[in-house]
Amino acid sequence: MMMYKNIYNKRGIEPKNVASDFALPELFFSITDPKGIILTGNDVFQRVSKFERDELIGKPHNIIRHPDVPRAVFKAVWNTIKQGKPFVGYVKNMAKDGSYYWVLAAIYPVINEEGKIEKYISIRLKPSSKMFELIPSFYKNVLEVELKNDMDTALQFMLEKLKELGFDSYEEFAKQAFFQEIQSREKLLANKQDMSCQVDLSNVIAQNTDFIDLLCSLETIFFRLNRYFNEIFGKVNLFLNLNEELNNKSKFIYELAEDIRLLSLNASIESYKIKKEGVSFSTLSHEMRKNAELSERKILQLSKIIDNTKKDIEDIGFNILTSKLVIEMITFFIKEMINNLSEKRIKDEKQKEVINSINELFSLLVVYSNNLSKNVDASKSQLRSMFYNIQELNVLINRLDFIHINGLIESAHTKEEGGGFTIIFSQMLKLIEAAKNEIINLETSISGASEENLTVNLITEIAQQKIVRLQKEYKEVFRSYV
Numbered sequence: 001m002m003m004y005k006n007i008y009n010k011r012g013i014e015p016k017n018v019a020s021d022f023a024l025p026e027l028f029f030s031i032t033d034p035k036g037i038i039l040t041g042n043d044v045f046q047r048v049s050k051f052e053r054d055e056l057i058g059k060p061h062n063i064i065r066h067p068d069v070p071r072a073v074f075k076a077v078w079n080t081i082k083q084g085k086p087f088v089g090y091v092k093n094m095a096k097d098g099s100y101y102w103v104l105a106a107i108y109p110v111i112n113e114e115g116k117i118e119k120y121i122s123i124r125l126k127p128s129s130k131m132f133e134l135i136p137s138f139y140k141n142v143l144e145v146e147l148k149n150d151m152d153t154a155l156q157f158m159l160e161k162l163k164e165l166g167f168d169s170y171e172e173f174a175k176q177a178f179f180q181e182i183q184s185r186e187k188l189l190a191n192k193q194d195m196s197c198q199v200d201l202s203n204v205i206a207q208n209t210d211f212i213d214l215l216c217s218l219e220t221i222f223f224r225l226n227r228y229f230n231e232i233f234g235k236v237n238l239f240l241n242l243n244e245e246l247n248n249k250s251k252f253i254y255e256l257a258e259d260i261r262l263l264s265l266n267a268s269i270e271s272y273k274i275k276k277e278g279v280s281f282s283t284l285s286h287e288m289r290k291n292a293e294l295s296e297r298k299i300l301q302l303s304k305i306i307d308n309t310k311k312d313i314e315d316i317g318f319n320i321l322t323s324k325l326v327i328e329m330i331t332f333f334i335k336e337m338i339n340n341l342s343e344k345r346i347k348d349e350k351q352k353e354v355i356n357s358i359n360e361l362f363s364l365l366v367v368y369s370n371n372l373s374k375n376v377d378a379s380k381s382q383l384r385s386m387f388y389n390i391q392e393l394n395v396l397i398n399r400l401d402f403i404h405i406n407g408l409i410e411s412a413h414t415k416e417e418g419g420g421f422t423i424i425f426s427q428m429l430k431l432i433e434a435a436k437n438e439i440i441n442l443e444t445s446i447s448g449a450s451e452e453n454l455t456v457n458l459i460t461e462i463a464q465q466k467i468v469r470l471q472k473e474y475k476e477v478f479r480s481y482v
């Protein structure tokens with residue numbers, strides 16, 4: 001209870017330990033100006049926050065701020081979105097009457113042609129994943145640190161705790177949370193969504209028919225489009241796993257190149273120390289160095305390709321999730337409007353606002369599906385060259401393996417002088433063994449990803465064509481309302 005007296009309780013309303021609930025299929029959005037002033041939002045947002053519409057519009061978004069959320073979280077929000085990057089995170093909000101509701105919020109900056117941030121769009125869903133279970137107590141701990149110290153200490157504490165949970169940065173945590181939440185929601189809602197345009201025409205008043213017809217046709221189009229993104233979503237896990245694997249492997253692979261170089265250098269130093277058997281050893285160590293150099297070069301090349309590909313692969317995951325979320329938000333909103341508006345006369349102002357919101361959300365879909373298309377296209381050739389490089393590296397590693405087995409046999413024949421060699425050779429063999437395992441795994445994932453990438457590429461292209469066509473077809477219709 002002491003928590004509730006904290007300094008972030010700005011509205012002076014006593015927070016209640018009562019949920020302002022909403023259903024899992026419900027999605028809500030709000031659009032703000034660059035300062036976070038609410039311009040519009042959908043009905044679920046209004047219902048769950050328990051404010052009247054005109055109490056929300058024109059107000060700063062902190063109107064629903066809950067004192068349980070550390071400032072550090074909002075600092076992270078604004079740091080990210082002000083740079084034009086999207087933010088994903090859990091937020092506890094407070095409704096007008098003090099009740100609370102948790103959301104997973106994705107906030108997207110809308111950037112205009114001059115590269116300036118024009119608006120922000122936030123899409124929210126009900127958290128349902130295992131990951132979310134950790135969040136309330138996690139925020140409580142962060143808040144305690146923040147109230148005792150300051151926001152920067154809390155931010156630091158938050159990052160340390162995330163590290164303990166296995167996330168190297170807030171972004172990594174956010175991406176994982178985004179995926180877990182969308183996946184969990186998808187599983188729980190399986191087959192429960194009927195998205196077809198179901199409107200009881202006898203309830204639609206005559207003046208509304210044209211507008212409701214328009215919404216219905218839009219809903220049908222977006223619903224069809226959604227099938228493509230659902231299909232692509234089925235592949236998202238593969239890209240997220242590959243991203244994690246590339247992150248882990250690129251470190252390992254880089255270190256491997258260093259180790260190989262160091263050990264082969266040691267081997268050639270050892271070979272100079274040996275007088276009698278020195279001849280055969282120095283030939284061996286020459287071979288070894290030559291191959292080690294080649295392998296090192298290949299490994300560094302591979303590591304560079306991995307670095308270049310990582311960003312695209314990472315973005316594929318995020319862009320798939322975003323495209324899916326946005327298109328679901330659009331279909332949900334249209335459906336919501338059809339249901340809520342049919343029975344009363346829809347004013348021109350309202351029609352304009354609805355079309356404007358659909359247009360804003362649609363623009364977001366255009367941006368992110370376009371990005372997805374670009375990432376998938378770029379990673380196509382990157383994955384291919386990664387695959388070839390790995391195969392070449394395999395050949396080199398096998399040759400190194402052969403040289404070292406020979407070396408080990410040779411050094412076993414010599415007496416004390418061979419001791420240094422034996423150690424180096426067995427170290428090298430261990431290293432090679434480890435390298436082989438890592439490389440085989442990577443080879444398998446890359447070849448799998450390459451194939452799936454082609455499928456995603458194909459589906460994205462079709463979806464993209466449909467989006468362009470939709471944009472053209474409805475441009476005039478949208479314009480006539482704005």
Ligand SMILES: Cc1cc2nc3c(=O)[nH]c(=O)nc-3n(C[C@H](O)[C@H](O)[C@H](O)COP(=O)(O)O)c2cc1C
Pocket residue numbers: 008030031032035036060061062063064065066071074077091092093105107120121122
């Ligand atoms: C698009 C958008 C959506 C936001 N949604 C929320 C929200 O749901 N809840 C919230 O408390 N803050 C939200 N914020 C952040 C608020 O603007 C604000 O930073 C936060 O409530 C902290 O307020 P304070 O600095 O007055 O403590 C949002 C900001 C933007 C730009």
